[in-house]
Amino acid sequence: MSAFESKPIETVRDYWDARPCNLRHSTKEIGSRVYFDEVEARKYRVEPHIPSFADFNSWKGKRVLELGCGLGTDTINFARAGAHVTAVDLSMKSLELARKRAEVMGVADRITFYNANGENLSSIVPVEPYDLVYSFGVVHHTPHPDRAIAELRKYVKPGGTMKIMVYYRYSWKVLWILLTYGKGKFWKLADLVATHSEAQTGCPITYIYDCKEGQQLLENSGLRVTQTEVDHIFSYRIPDYVEYRYVREWYFRWMPNSLFRFLERKFGWHLLLTAEASK
Numbered sequence: 698m699s700a701f702e703s704k705p706i707e708t709v710r711d712y713w714d715a716r717p718c719n720l721r722h723s724t725k726e727i728g729s730r731v732y733f734d735e736v737e738a739r740k741y742r743v744e745p746h747i748p749s750f751a752d753f754n755s756w757k758g759k760r761v762l763e764l765g766c767g768l769g770t771d772t773i774n775f776a777r778a779g780a781h782v783t784a785v786d787l788s789m790k791s792l793e794l795a796r797k798r799a800e801v802m803g804v805a806d807r808i809t810f811y812n813a814n815g816e817n818l819s820s821i822v823p824v825e826p827y828d829l830v831y832s833f834g835v836v837h838h839t840p841h842p843d844r845a846i847a848e849l850r851k852y853v854k855p856g857g858t859m860k861i862m863v864y865y866r867y868s869w870k871v872l873w874i875l876l877t878y879g880k881g882k883f884w885k886l887a888d889l890v891a892t893h894s895e896a897q898t899g900c901p902i903t904y905i906y907d908c909k910e911g912q913q914l915l916e917n918s919g920l921r922v923t924q925t926e927v928d929h930i931f932s933y934r935i936p937d938y939v940e941y942r943y944v945r946e947w948y949f950r951w952m953p954n955s956l957f958r959f960l961e962r963k964f965g966w967h968l969l970l971t972a973e974a975s976k
């Protein structure tokens with residue numbers, strides 16, 4: 698049994714309430730239009746694989762359920778593309794901002810928000826058929842990811858799709874955390890990764906998966922995995938990045954882009970899984 702399993706969900710909620718994900722992606726007034734525009738620009742600049750993974754335009758007129766919407770960057774883009782979205786988060790602070798964002802961007806009529814724990818989703822969010830169930834960077838932060846996936850599965854309509862991103866074990870980021878903060882103490886890997894996986898240190902729970910484990914997570918709930926990809930190496934110098942400058946580390950700067958992309962697809966931090974429910 699992993700030590701993460703016994704952590705109370707409140708510690709997870711308190712962590713994300715203290716600093717919602719991507720809160721500091723802009724220095725503009727929090728809640729303003731320019732603030733949200735800058736949050737989105739920075740997020741998709743640093744994680745440019747998200748729009749193609751989410752494939753926003755494919756869900757026009759369709760029903761999308763998102764678990765762990767955070768500040769709602771992807772949520773808004775599903776809604777802008779014409780989807781009818783149900784967005785859920787454990788963190789009330791994150792939800793407040795996501796709600797505000799939906800109003801500011803004029804898509805509030807297309808999004809229903811819920812404050813809920815994904816592990817008990819069906820006790821709060823009515824179980825209805827969705828075309829897409831989407832969760833980016835979320836289930837690896839909950840004590841029982843398998844329970845969250847089993848709950849999410851209830852919402853995928855026959856022939857529907859689930860897309861999730863979980864962190865990848867054999868990644869540059871895990872190696873970097875191990876060498877930078879752990880001085881190579883691989884036996885402390887689980888704690889090291891959790892502590893340093895996010896912008897704000899001290900994340901209580903961060904599971905990591907290899908491809909097989911990620912696929913198993915979805916297949917155990919009866920879904921068929923149709924695509925497994927690895928992507929995303931954060932290549933910027935952190936002291937510059939926190940000052941909103943984008944300067945690559947010297948060892949990435951000299952690399953041809955084709956080599957960098959090759960490395961991202963082999964050793965990226967994001968394991969991107971797409972699965973389908975049988976018809």
Ligand SMILES: C[S@@+](CC[C@H](N)C(=O)[O-])C[C@H]1O[C@@H](n2cnc3c(N)ncnc32)[C@H](O)[C@@H]1O
Pocket residue numbers: 709710713718719764765766767768769770785786787788791813814815816832833834835838839845
């Ligand atoms: C890393 S952030 C990702 C936010 C968003 N998906 C994005 O990509 O910007 C993780 C989010 O998952 C939420 N979360 C973590 N565990 C959860 C759970 N059990 N149920 C619902 N939301 C959860 C957190 O509150 C947080 O907003």
